[in-house]
Amino acid sequence: MKNVLQNWVSVETSIAKAPFIELFLDFDGTIAPIESTPDRVLLPAGVRKILISLHKTGKCRVGIISGRALSDILQMVNLKGFYYAGNHGFEIAGPNLKFRYKLAKEQNESLQELFNELQESVGGISGVLIEDKRYSLSIHYRLVNPLEAAYVRKVVKESASNYPGLKLTKGKMVLELRPKVEWNKGDAVETIRESFSTKGLPIYVGDDKTDEDVFRKFSKGITVRVGRSEVSAARYYVNSHAQVYAMLGRILMILRRPR
Ligand SMILES: [Mg+2]
Known part of the structure; x- marks a missing residue:
């Protein structure tokens, strides 16, 4: 497992070559710092700004993949044109996309x-x-x-x-x-990707056990774990939230370059 910022050259090359980026992000502990209770968590203003800018480049689709209820994560992030998966993928919403897993x-x-x-x-x-x-x-x-x-x-x-x-x-x-069903965050990300008419380069960032399902499924994409772990299926890691934000900033710089 390598630090994504220290191995940026190959990541940058892949991003620059891709027709567009499919940026999927876990919420709690990944783009939003954990607080004492879940209702105190906020998406930092700086991250919100970067996410909006990424989306505005027209070269980046953004999906927020969370264990929170969909209604909760929609309210927390509240950005138009984004994709959202709640309840570990059981509920999905986004442009031209609405999905609810049918439980028995x-x-x-x-x-x-x-x-x-x-x-x-x-x-x-x-x-x-x-x-x-x-x-x-x-x-x-x-x-x-x-x-x-x-x-x-x-x-x-x-x-x-x-x-x-x-x-x-x-x-x-x-x-x-x-x-206990064969459905997880990885399937949710795949469902969102299937709604795209062409494929871009998937990037996934997550910090927890349930994010491993996505890391395993997209082993060829750029998978990044917050916190180094030898048992993780992610290819890369970052040390902290600050490094997640730094990475998002670097992606934005690449996408803003004229081609
Ligand atoms: Mg998390």
């Missing part, structure tokens, strides 16, 4: 039942935040006392094990539960 009745019921169960068992613990996102549940424990956090994780794992149709994944101070 039992899967919806399991999510609802487990949500109610968890509300009762751990929902009352100070700092626990359980989000019902309809297609998935998020149990945030960043603000929970560390001793209790272990208990919360244990209860969630145990309760989830009673629902074999649901899959548990661990994010940064959050546990996510979604239906």
